[in-house]
Amino acid sequence: MLDAGIVPDELIAQRDAFISIDEAIRAYLTSHSLVTSEIALLGRLMDRWKKEPLTLVNYQWAESWIRSMKRVDNMAPSTIRHYVGALARCFDWVVTSGSTLLPVNPLRLLPKRYATYNAEDGAVVKTQNKLVKVDVCRDRRLSVDEESAVRRILAGHKPEGRQRALTLHYAPAIAFLFELAIESAMRMREMYTLTLDQVDTGRRTIFLDKTKNGSKRQVPMTSIAIGAFESYVARVQSGDLAMQGFTFASGMVFPWWHGSKNTEPDAIRDLNLRNVTLQLSRQYARIFDAAACVNLTFHDLRHEATSRLFEKTSLSDLQIAKITGHTDPRVLMRYANLRGSELARMLW
Template identity: 45%
Template sequence: MLDAGVVPDWIASHQAQEGGLGSGLDGVPRPRTLAELIETYLDHHDVSQAYAPLLRLIAREHGDLHLAELNYAWVDDWIRDLKRRRNLAPGTIRKRKGALQAAVAWTMVRWPEAIPVNPLEQLPTGYSRYSEADRRAAGTAKHDLERDRRLEPGERERILASIRGEIPSPPGQQRPLRLHYPAAVEAYFELLVGSAMRLREAYTLTLSQVDIDRRTIRLDRTKNGDRRDVPLFSEVAEALRRYLATVQSEEGGMRGWRHPGERLFPFWDGSHDPLALERTTSRVSRLLRRVFAHAGCEDLRAHDLRHEATCQLYLRTQLSDLQIAKITGHRDLRMLRRYASLRGSELADLLP
């Protein structure tokens, strides 16, 4: 066979594993394990902020898996483990599967000999839902739950009063609410509840991205990897204008803060390291939870502000689903379906 110029499969396979058959990227060896696949994908592809931490988690848990073993049987076992041992919600399972599927698809284009078929694309419809066997093995079944928490009348005012130090601690709370840079916390809250921006999108803003006169914020790098313009309600633009003036006057607890690196808010140190960003997001979430608890909104979460802002876009404007999705950054219009009934409900309230 060799004399005839035909390379046996076992030799070709060995050469490929050693990098002897070339590389899909100049100077980059073909990945042999799942960890190498994910590392190469993260290094050479602009991965969305949503997928990157999930891929790092998968690499830590299953990085030793050889790509020759990345087949439908392994994927099926992995999904089953996420349900029966981890007891993850279907939505969480779909996110992990989507992240890994994208990484595998990218690798297949560059090294088609590494993975002949993407096994994650072979999963059946409804793969993330719990079967009766899954339910018995896990002891319970997780379902996709859509939080529908909105700001109740008076809550926004109580939260702002808490930030400003205008109300005492609620009964049972011994420690008063002490905030660093309270004026920044107030402006940040107003921006979140009035723009539908994600936490990270808001706290990583720079001055050059904000055009108060045009009431527009330019997001250069979002969770989904897209760029988008976010129009602002007039009250949000005014809140940002007041905040910038407060910084200049060094009032509102802003003494010493002068927008280093053009950063709009002081919660972020300017690092784009994924781990540093995750820690900042956690820290900001905890800060907002403290504020909400002090205002008597114990069950309110930071992400609920994005939900409230999206509701306001439906209630206060005549924008279409597609236009609102461009503002909020929702790629899947199905995620906006639950908001569609809001306008109907509002009109019904006006009927005698």
């Protein structure tokens, strides 16, 4: 009856605040505090299923959607998992709210590796002259020589084979961000949005109150990170010309992001953040290229810093996860071989 546009009398009396998929998503967004990335994902899904009844949502619907993401949208498995995870959490809330229209969340019934392309998916994709997407697991490490080469470029030395040094705007900030990345395992956005009151050198910690996965965490500062921070602060406070007039008057640690205003729409804020991330990624790509660090990205520094935590400390996996902000223990399993190598050196 619902599919035919007829709402039975018994449902009218106990009608939920939503009867369609987009209404359910909108209600979920309104009643929950979500991270920016999840809001964006659900916003796209809300546009995709306008006015589609919740009664259509079953296991066959879930399989059809995933098939479409592979064969039509040609998404990477990791992207598919992000979309499914976001909507699954929304549907969990719908089910637990007692909705009569969605008694079971079919997304929780999907088998393992549901996002991986099977042979049939691959055949369909290839007929469209597209590539079968696979998850890319980066394991790029920063060698000692490469690290030294990057520092030389950041210090203003001329790259080998070039006529002049790179022009780096806010060079002290660029150099400090690099040091902080390999010492803390923080994400780029977590760093360039820092305020001074988040950094406590007395307690040797940086407090992150809003992260990618929505959780708060305290990041311990190594002695190298503290030294780099204090040196950077001294240069800014001394009016270093390389900082182009930037001061700490706004309370921000770095010069690229000035915070968001309370009246600023989330969409505008997210766009500005993405632009800063893109700008910095390009800047470091130039630096790494000048230092002859082939195929190195800024995000690889987070992998490098996490690897060093496993190699140089006796911290447990859980303790390291609290530092890095990884919520899925399976992600940290990539680093298990590093600790195994260190343990092997202790054997007779």
